[in-house]
Amino acid sequence: MSLSKALYKKPTWLWLLSPLSLCFWLVQVLRRTAYTLNIFSQYRSSLPVVVVGNITMGGNGKTPIVLSLVQYYLDKGLTPAVLSRGYGGEQTSFPHLVSKQCPANLVGDEPSLIRHRFDIPVVIDPKRARGAAFIQSLTNADIIICDDGMQHYSLARDMEICVMDGRGIGNGFLLPMGPMRETAERLDLVDYVLFNGNDYSNLTCLNKIKTDISSFALQGVEWVNVFDEQAMSLEDGIEYFASLKVEAMAGIGDPKRFFKTLRHLGIKIEHTHAFADHKKFTEADIPSSTIVLMTEKDAVKCKEIAHDGCWYLRVEADVPQAFFTALDNKIKPLLGEKPNGL
16 A cells, blocks of 8 residues: 555545535635636735745645755845744734744744744745735845745745655545645646655656656754754764663654654664644653654744753755756746846
8 A cells, every 4th residue: 555545545434525625626726716817816026936835734844945945045145035824823913024032832833943044034924915015025035935835826926836745645635535735736737846755656646747846855964952952963963862762752744754764863762752733832742751852843842841851853955956957947037136146
């Protein structure tokens, strides 16, 4: 049985939800058509807009791709801004410019992570068009990177990137019968598909599309202590953890992927603790083990409650040059004369 089928089985009772999935399909088709025919207006920013999203629910590696895009444009001498919904945050006034002092429970774990990693404008707003207008008017950004915005058609985009992983499209059904936000045909309309993993040959949905596809891998860079932000090299950390009791926790889209990564590094884990994506952690959720390993996304939410044995693995996406070439072909003409040859 393939991974995607194993994760999304089709029990008979699921068909009881079919009327709701049909309604969901009808609404999303009518909505997208309305924007295509200009019945609903789109906001087009004077800044280039790159959208990173997916067609299924759940995390699959979008944030590392956003981080890679931010670093790419910073290296070019540009100032990228990230626009996010701020999912899981308690902020109620929008648009909201995220500062390093903003707690993750206020602005959401992903915006908090991005803002802590980079000194760039990060704006949260459930209405992406309004957030983009804010960035254009009130920040020094050269380009907008919209995190998880494929279905927000009110914001016009210049490049659309769909991120997927080994779960593919699951059982192939739209919400609530399955994990899909849009039908698989939507993959033919995006500019690029980035696959989180080494091999997508068993995913029929990707073998059938004409859109360019590249695989990327998440690579561990270093360990960072959640409590005091002390950094340790990947190799030194593996050696240090070897003689200690180690537990691992993750509240991401696919916790097993994180645990698998740790084991591939040669780390012996006594217990794993999987939580729902965007989990709001309490002190009771953190194991009292000598060493607790977690993701950076979880670490931003645990800063105030972590003990000194908590470490997160900082990862970076290893994205092939073919993708950045395609990105430049779409975006470079929109940037004008910029530093470093852009």
